[in-house]
Amino acid sequence: MGDLHNCRVCGYRWPTPPWGDDGESPDFDICPCCEVEAGYEDASPEGARRYRAEWLANGAPWADESTPHDGLTTEERLTHVPPGFE
Numbered sequence: 001m002g003d004l005h006n007c008r009v010c011g012y013r014w015p016t017p018p019w020g021d022d023g024e025s026p027d028f029d030i031c032p033c034c035e036v037e038a039g040y041e042d043a044s045p046e047g048a049r050r051y052r053a054e055w056l057a058n059g060a061p062w063a064d065e066s067t068p069h070d071g072l073t074t075e076e077r078l079t080h081v082p083p084g085f086e
């Protein structure tokens with residue numbers, strides 16, 4: 001399932017894996033970049049794609065200003081989306 005640390009929607013590299021070490025135990029944390037709730041909108045590839053399309057349509061904003069920006073462009077970050085969720 002690819003790198004468990006990466007957001008299924010935007011590719012942001014989380015400090016802790018949003019779906020747990022087994023990839024099946026979502027922690028329901030909110031992504032600081034795309035604001036997806038791990039275990040909710042990203043529970044299926046279709047859900048992740050739908051959420052991503054809405055986020056991109058809104059200009060792909062960085063959601064949490066208290067979390068330092070990762071320095072990547074949206075395009076660069078999206079290359080880190082886990083395989084199967086692109």
Ligand SMILES: [Zn+2]
Nearest residue numbers: 007010031034
């Ligand atoms: Zn994200």
